Amino acid sequence: MGRRVFLGLLALGAAGVAWGSRAQDWLERTLAPVVARDGTGLSSFLPVGRFRIYTVTGTLPKRSPQEYRLRVGGLVDTPLDLGYGDLLAMRPTGLTRDFQCVTGWRVSDVRWRGVLLSDLLDRAGVGPGATALRFLSFDGVYTESLTLEQARRDDVLVAYEMEGDPISTAHGGPARLLVAPMYGYKSLKWLEEIEVTDEVVPGYWERLGYDVDAWVGGSNGRDDDPAT
Ligand SMILES: Nc1nc2c(c(=O)[nH]1)N[C@H]1C(S)=C(S)[C@@H](COP(=O)(O)O)O[C@H]1N2
Ligand SMILES: [Mo]
Numbered sequence: 001m002g003r004r005v006f007l008g009l010l011a012l013g014a015a016g017v018a019w020g021s022r023a024q025d026w027l028e029r030t031l032a033p034v035v036a037r038d039g040t041g042l043s044s045f046l047p048v049g050r051f052r053i054y055t056v057t058g059t060l061p062k063r064s065p066q067e068y069r070l071r072v073g074g075l076v077d078t079p080l081d082l083g084y085g086d087l088l089a090m091r092p093t094g095l096t097r098d099f100q101c102v103t104g105w106r107v108s109d110v111r112w113r114g115v116l117l118s119d120l121l122d123r124a125g126v127g128p129g130a131t132a133l134r135f136l137s138f139d140g141v142y143t144e145s146l147t148l149e150q151a152r153r154d155d156v157l158v159a160y161e162m163e164g165d166p167i168s169t170a171h172g173g174p175a176r177l178l179v180a181p182m183y184g185y186k187s188l189k190w191l192e193e194i195e196v197t198d199e200v201v202p203g204y205w206e207r208l209g210y211d212v213d214a215w216v217g218g219s220n221g222r223d224d225d226p227a228t
Contacts, residue, residue, distance in 0.1 A: 050107045051099070053170045054184075056204060060169050061139045061190050068174040070158070074134075074196035077125030084174050087160055090115045090123075095155060097180040099187075100216050112178050114159035118152045120194070132200040135177055138192040144177065144203035145212060146186070148196075155180040158191060182214040 053060075065084040072080040094113045100106040117133075126148065133151050135144040150156065159178040160167055167173035172189025179186040185205045206212050 051171070052101070052105060054101075055139065055189070057139045057141050059139065061137075062169045063138060063174060063190070065166070065174050070175060070191060071193045072120060072124045072196070073193070075127040075130040075198065076121075076196050077127055078123075080120070080124050084160070087115055087158065087175060091119055093119075093154075093157060095157060095178070095180060097155065098216075099180075099184060102183040102185060102210065102214070111161075111163050112157060112159045112180075113161035114157040114175070114178065116154065117156045117158055117177075117194075118154070120158060121148075121151065121196070124196070126196055129198050130196045132197045134195040134197050134201045135188045135191060135203070136193040136195070137188055137190045139190050142188055142190075142204045143201070144186055144188040145200050145206070146179065147200060150179070150213075153181070179214075181216060183216055185210060186214050 068084045070080070070082045070087065072082070092113055093116045094111070096109050096111045098106055098108045099110045131148055133146050133148065135146075137143070146156070157178040157180075158175055160173070160175045162168075162171055167176060172187075172191070175191050177186070177188040177191050185203075188203075200212060202212055211218065
């Protein structure tokens with residue numbers, strides 16, 4: 001992608017803020033093929049609204065609410081296989097928090113809505129010996145982890161709404177993880193599977209040297225992330 005095109009996209013991104021979510025949807029549909037064609041550093045993030053869009057695969061995988069499934073398995077009493085409607089039918093939890101990437105950008109006061117991960121775990125019933133969770137994305141590559149104690153916090157959601165709208169494809173919809181007290185890389189997008197495990201299995205960026213415990217303000221702060 002040429003420099004002028006890129007600057008044009010930046011301007012469109014800014015316009016998206018002013019025009020609202022319909023323009024933003026259009027922008028994301030238009031940009032998705034650009035990201036897919038060029039998986040280099042330059043286009044591995046896109047400025048959309050106040051956020052940058054990250055995707056380690058260079059694509060924005062899309063699943064409609066109708067086809068969306070979320071599985072919860074591993075060390076549980078009752079494995080779950082939930083649809084989008086099943087998530088909406090569970091007790092909703094709202095949360096407004098700053099969203100911060102380890103590379104330094106931050107979006108203040110983002111409004112999220114979803115299901116407490118803790119509620120999902122209660123529904124599945126966590127079995128003996130369980131100490132951690134592993135998360136898988138339907139992008140087929142990205143993974144994340146939390147300890148069971150972290151996962152049970154009241155600021156950790158399986159989120160399906162952001163800023164009052166269904167979470168867009170670019171932001172990891174139909175449903176993504178939101179680990180509000182930690183850096184953005186813990187908040188796995190395009191959530192497909194949660195596996196309850198007996199040990200922490202380090203996630204995608206953690207295998208590349210990032211802290212497994214990614215508390216915002218912790219030792220992790222650095223700006224040499226290849227995804228910037
Ligand atoms: N599946 C997937 N989830 C992901 C990532 C990714 O590349 N793929 N990037 C992570 C990082 S580093 C950040 S900062 C946030 C960015 O969220 P956003 O793209 O909605 O701005 O998503 C996180 N979750
Ligand atoms: Mo990030």
